[in-house]
Amino acid sequence: MKILHISDTHLGYSAYRKITDDNINQREKDNYNSFQKVIDNAIKLKPDIVLHSGDLFDSVRPNNRAITVSIKQILRLSKNKIPFLIISGNHEQPKLKETGHIFNIFEHIENVYPVYNLKYEKYDFNIKNESITIHAIPQTLSKEDFINNLNKINIDKSKDFNILILHGSVKGIKEFKMNEFNELIIPDDYLKKKFDYIALGHYHKYTKISSNCQYAGSTEHFSFSESKNEKGFIELHLEKNNINSKFIKIENRVILDLEPIICSNLNLDQIMKSIELQIREIDPKNKIFRIKLEKIPTTIYRGIDFEKIKNLCKDATHYEIKANIESKNDEKIIKNSKIDALAKEYTYFMNNQNLKEKQLLLELGMKYIERIESKNEDK
Ligand SMILES: [Mn+2]
Incomplete structure (x- = not known):
């Protein structure tokens, strides 16, 4: 029996300011393309089942484009009579039941099995004279609920295969935590149970915990920390x-977190040269990258020719400069040129407005700019 395990597609995710010719956030579009590539592969490989281990969508209320893309691609599987079983992840699970779950749109689509009712569900399939049971637990409202549901599972020995599908981080392994407030913790002893395979979602890096227990990882890079995956x-x-498994790679847009330039013993000219060299070496066209300046004194930082850098990077999809500034009184400041640019623009705009609440709006706006733009930092 052939099964595809995919995960963490986060449809609706968007980042940075670059937009496409049809006015869509470039990263949002990139992510749809990656999902489409996975489904293209699925159609070609003709698996008996496709499993998605959660976070199909990036949010509880995905935008209309994300919904349309999901339906369009999942219908391709449905029309090819490939069963598609998907559990809800923490990103798409509303905190209140009354909100209603977006996975409701998949009900009544032939061959699609959405699991999102906060409890353990079991699906049996018979495929080419082989029987399989899929034990699925979607995102639950509490960690206790999750454990209670895990305890309800019994491996069905009358079946040829038993598969477990979950969305969460594995207990005791810090690396698998995404540090999100509602993430569920999977007890590690549970993973030793005799399932033929355990399909895990949540952690974005493809990881083989054991031959029969794996994180498929996400289908797109969602932060600089994932750039090497x-x-x-x-x-x-x-x-x-x-069980035989193999990881099948898809091509995504290039994202690079460049080696930090240690500035403590360099003068401004040398730092600019190092930056220029890094940029030339990677060829910025259509790429996303981050330049990192370590231990740069405030006075030198002020002299950096950001216009020149901007010009060298004009064909990039996105670039940013993260600087660890060292001031005289040993205070550490982390500057981000991207935040600076928008903040400057906003301050300039506000200062030219004739409004009574100018100061208040300026302060509020700056807070929002910092909050939003630092969202993708340091991940
Ligand atoms: Mn998740």
Whole structure:
């Protein structure tokens, strides 16, 4: 039996300011393309089942484009009679039941099995004379609920295969935490149970915990910290007492977190040269990258020719400069040129407005700018 395991597609995610010719956020569009590539692969590989281990959408209320893309791609599987089973992840799970769940739109689509009712559900399939049970737990409202549901699962020994699908981080392994307030913790002893395969979602890096327990990872890079990870999905071959799996990589837009330039013993000219060299080496066209300046004194930072850098990077999809500034009184300041640019623009705009509440709006606006723009920092 052939199964594809995909995860964390986060449809509706957007980032940075670059927009496409049709006025869509470039990163939002990139992410739709990555999802489409995965479905293209699925159609080509003709698996018996496709599993999605959560965070199909980036938010509880995805925008209309994200919904349209999801339906369009999932219908391709449906029309090819490939069962698609998906559990809800923490990103798309509303905190209140009354909100209603976006996965409701997948009800009544043939061959699509959305699991989002806050509790354990079990699905049986018979495929080419082999039987399989999929034990699925979606995002629950509390950590206790999650454990209670885990305890309800019994492996069905009458079936050829039993698969478990979950969305959460593995207990005791700090690396798998995404540091989100509602993430669920999977007890590690649970992963030793005799499932033929455990399909995990939530952690964005493809990770083989054991031969039969894997994170598929996300299908797109969602932060600089993921820039070194390959993105794709898992192809599984299940045979009696034998599982074979391979990771299938998809091509995404290039994202680079460049090696930091240690500035403490360099003068302004040398720093500018190092920056220029880094930019030339990567060829910025259509790429996303971050330049990092470490230990740069305030006085030198002020002299950086940001206009020149902007010009060298004009074909990039996005670039930013993160500077760890060292001031005289040893105070550490982290500057981000991107935040600076928007903040300056906003301050200039506000100062030219004739409004009574100018000062208040200026302060509020700056707070929002910092909050939004630092969202993708340091991840
Ligand atoms: Mn998640």
